[in-house]
Amino acid sequence: MIKADRVVSTTCPYCGVGCNLQVHVKDDYIFKVTSPFDAVVNQGNLCVKGRFGYDYVYHPKRVATPLIRKTPQKPGERTQAFDRDEWREATWDEALDYVADRLVEIYQRDGSDAMSVYCCAKATNEDNYLLQKMFRALFRTNNVDHCTRLCHAGSVVALQQAVGSSAMSNTASEVVHNDVLMVVGSNTSENHPIIALQMKKAIREHGAKLIVVDPRRIDLVDFAELWLPLKPGTNVPLLTAMAHVIVKEDLVDHEFIRNRTEGYEDFVESLEKFTPEYAEEISGVPADDIRKAARLYAEAENGAIYWGMGISQLSHGTASALALIHLAFLTGNIGRKGTGLNPLRGQNNVQGASDMGAMPFHYPGYMLVSEEGNAQKWEAAWNIEPGGLSRELGLTTTEILTHAHPGGVRALFIMGENPMMSEPNLNETRKHMQELEFLVSQDLFINESGAFADVFLPATPFAEKDGTFTNTDRRVQRVRQAHPPRGQARADWKIICDLAQRIESRLGRDTAKWDYASPEEVFAEMASVVPDFAGVTYERIEKTGLQYPVWDKEHPGTPFLFAEFFPRGRGKFTPLDYVPAVEPVDDEYPFILTTGRVLEHWHGGTMTRHSQLNTLYPEARVEIHPADAELHGISDGMAVKVTSRRGEIVVRASVTEKTTVGVVFLPWHFHEAAANLLTIDALDPQAKIPEFKACAVQVFPARDSDLPNPDVVLERGRY
Numbered sequence: 130m131i132k133a134d135r136v137v138s139t140t141c142p143y144c145g146v147g148c149n150l151q152v153h154v155k156d157d158y159i160f161k162v163t164s165p166f167d168a169v170v171n172q173g174n175l176c177v178k179g180r181f182g183y184d185y186v187y188h189p190k191r192v193a194t195p196l197i198r199k200t201p202q203k204p205g206e207r208t209q210a211f212d213r214d215e216w217r218e219a220t221w222d223e224a225l226d227y228v229a230d231r232l233v234e235i236y237q238r239d240g241s242d243a244m245s246v247y248c249c250a251k252a253t254n255e256d257n258y259l260l261q262k263m264f265r266a267l268f269r270t271n272n273v274d275h276c277t278r279l280c281h282a283g284s285v286v287a288l289q290q291a292v293g294s295s296a297m298s299n300t301a302s303e304v305v306h307n308d309v310l311m312v313v314g315s316n317t318s319e320n321h322p323i324i325a326l327q328m329k330k331a332i333r334e335h336g337a338k339l340i341v342v343d344p345r346r347i348d349l350v351d352f353a354e355l356w357l358p359l360k361p362g363t364n365v366p367l368l369t370a371m372a373h374v375i376v377k378e379d380l381v382d383h384e385f386i387r388n389r390t391e392g393y394e395d396f397v398e399s400l401e402k403f404t405p406e407y408a409e410e411i412s413g414v415p416a417d418d419i420r421k422a423a424r425l426y427a428e429a430e431n432g433a434i435y436w437g438m439g440i441s442q443l444s445h446g447t448a449s450a451l452a453l454i455h456l457a458f459l460t461g462n463i464g465r466k467g468t469g470l471n472p473l474r475g476q477n478n479v480q481g482a483s484d485m486g487a488m489p490f491h492y493p494g495y496m497l498v499s500e501e502g503n504a505q506k507w508e509a510a511w512n513i514e515p516g517g518l519s520r521e522l523g524l525t526t527t528e529i530l531t532h533a534h535p536g537g538v539r540a541l542f543i544m545g546e547n548p549m550m551s552e553p554n555l556n557e558t559r560k561h562m563q564e565l566e567f568l569v570s571q572d573l574f575i576n577e578s579g580a581f582a583d584v585f586l587p588a589t590p591f592a593e594k595d596g597t598f599t600n601t602d603r604r605v606q607r608v609r610q611a612h613p614p615r616g617q618a619r620a621d622w623k624i625i626c627d628l629a630q631r632i633e634s635r636l637g638r639d640t641a642k643w644d645y646a647s648p649e650e651v652f653a654e655m656a657s658v659v660p661d662f663a664g665v666t667y668e669r670i671e672k673t674g675l676q677y678p679v680w681d682k683e684h685p686g687t688p689f690l691f692a693e694f695f696p697r698g699r700g701k702f703t704p705l706d707y708v709p710a711v712e713p714v715d716d717e718y719p720f721i722l723t724t725g726r727v728l729e730h731w732h733g734g735t736m737t738r739h740s741q742l743n744t745l746y747p748e749a750r751v752e753i754h755p756a757d758a759e760l761h762g763i764s765d766g767m768a769v770k771v772t773s774r775r776g777e778i779v780v781r782a783s784v785t786e787k788t789t790v791g792v793v794f795l796p797w798h799f800h801e802a803a804a805n806l807l808t809i810d811a812l813d814p815q816a817k818i819p820e821f822k823a824c825a826v827q828v829f830p831a832r833d834s835d836l837p838n839p840d841v842v843l844e845r846g847r848y
């Protein structure tokens with residue numbers, strides 16, 4: 130039995146649930162992860178990623194020395210260098226001076242619009258706050274974004290529009306107080322496993338009723354009262370038909386409508402055509418089931434809605450989220466414990482990165498960049514001359530790359546993200562990456578995007594740094610260093626401060642202050658300007674964290690929002706129309722492809738594919754329904770080619786009733802069979818989120834020898 134040198138309490142680096150981890154360390158290696166039964170978020174439960182997925186920290190391919198490309202890269206001819214022989218090792222001084230020189234050269238030649246940065250939903254609040262500060266304060270640009278654009282951007286825009294706040298309204302563990310819960314477009318068991326456990330507990334032990342709205346027969350369907358297997362991309366007609374039933378059958382909470390909302394009359398008028406029969410025709414869900422779901426949710430004492438990417442990752446993601454919000458308004462299922470509108474945020478700190486201003490439209494605290502008063506507050510906080518910060522809205526992640534051309538974006542700094550896996554239509558993304566004049570990657574491994582970089586800055590994972598993450602239900606929690614960084618790797622916040630000082634001196638500007646002694650000081654600077662965090666201190670979040678808003682040092686935090694009013698005043702109804710997915714199926718491409726995650730892996734795979742988790746789930750599989758498989762001569766485990774108008778991959782098929790007829794599913798974690806080679810780059814016009822959940826593909830038999838790794842076979846177990 131190994132005796133730990135120390136046991137360090139920290140927060141899981143994977144999903145937005147934010148489970149507490151106790152990492153057991155011996156000789157500066159983590160050898161075990163546990164969690165205490167009184168952990169406030171997860172009560173001692175951990176999923177396979179949190180329990181076993183920490184070993185990427187010690188993977189031999191992890192980069193722990195600054196690197197510079199041996200061959201200078203030119204726009205249009207930029208290549209990927211995965212091989213370490215194509216890089217030379219550099220000192221930190223040399224690497225940071227080089228990055229500062231090149232960024233300043235491009236900025237002084239082409240101005241603010243040429244500069245851009247991807248912040249990181251896996252990094253801490255402090256890391257993200259500093260990186261957006263660096264680009265805003267020094268390069269005077271709002272071309273600042275991160276992967277929230279690719280996950281819940283539709284939800285964020287809809288919630289801002291309807292209520293004036295974009296976070297989860299309630300606490301995930303309040304699910305045991307729901308008597309009816311609707312889970313829409315969220316494979317919760319694989320993406321937020323501990324919340325799924327709490328949902329099952331609510332059903333088994335507290336008699337809650339579950340409605341699942343999802344094209345796939347996900348695990349939660351086994352626990353559901355009703356499953357509405359809609360065609361991908363038909364949320365708006367289905368959910369609006371539920372609103373139609375609620376209004377027609379007078380299941381409306383009139384007092385709530387009168388006191389708390391606006392726009393109800395126009396909204397009711399817009400419902401006329403959204404009959405359950407109309408929705409059945411479009412979505413494939415029987416009209417009677419739509420009626421039953423509407424009645425069940427509307428008659429609940431405490432009804433709550435939980436949703437995921439199946440709502441937001443569509444070219445009408447904002448409208449889909451609005452359709453859900455309307456249901457809560459109609460029935461008054463918001464503003465009370467055990468109710469609410471709950472977008473389940475994906476990454477460990479996607480909520481925090483958004484809160485910290487890692488977005489093109491907002492400073493920290495969702496303060497619009499275009500409002501003069503907001504800009505003045507941050508100019509004062511960052512010691513910037515009046516009028517110095519840009520008031521122009523910046524470019525989103527999806528737009529930054531499409532603007533990579535002479536006269537547009539020339540320099541991109543990527544902290545911990547991997548657009549060469551996460552963007553749609555990767556063959557196009559590749560061309561955009563090649564057009565960049567200067568690219569910096571700050572990461573752990575040379576991933577598909579870092580391989581394009583000029584300079585690689587080795588950063589630290591969660592186990593080697595201090596700071597905070599904010600989980601999906603707004604809980605700010607501590608991340609603690611378990612052991613020192615490997616090799617010369619440095620914490621992201623330290624790299625950013627060191628680089629910012631070099632840039633500042635080259636620009637000859639007054640200092641915006643970069644000499645922080647600790648992440649705690651960084652957090653305190655942010656909290657001195659953003660009222661939501663005014664009462665959050667490291668001392669107060671030592672044990673269980675605090676759920677913002679926390680208005681002052683005595684405030685206990687806010688488990689649920691909107692008890693008396695919405696931040697925008699009244700909740701706003703918005704009449705909706707049905708807009709189909711951009712690419713319909715046809716004879717050439719007869720299947721709808723929908724993409725997502727599996728339990729064992731995480732996003733582009735930078736962490737989990739360098740972990741023992743990869744041996745548990747080593748290859749991508751395309752799920753196809755038995756009826757479709759038979760028609761196309763496909764058997765379980767057979768190699769198949771999946772093609773779209775944009776690309777093709779070869780994977781094995783899983784023939785399963787988990788997917789529905791006409792719909793195939795692919796996970797997007799596998800670079801050798803990247804699902805995003807197939808996806809379409811159509812965007813939601815407001816949120817600019819791509820349509821990852823619906824495009825047209827063909828599937829036909831291939832040879833085993835066409836597989837990227839023919840010897841690797843998935844045999845999934847249970848953990």
Ligand code: SF4
Binds near residue numbers: 148174180
């Ligand atoms: S549920 Fe999420 S936060 Fe919890 S252990 Fe799993 S990955 Fe980590």
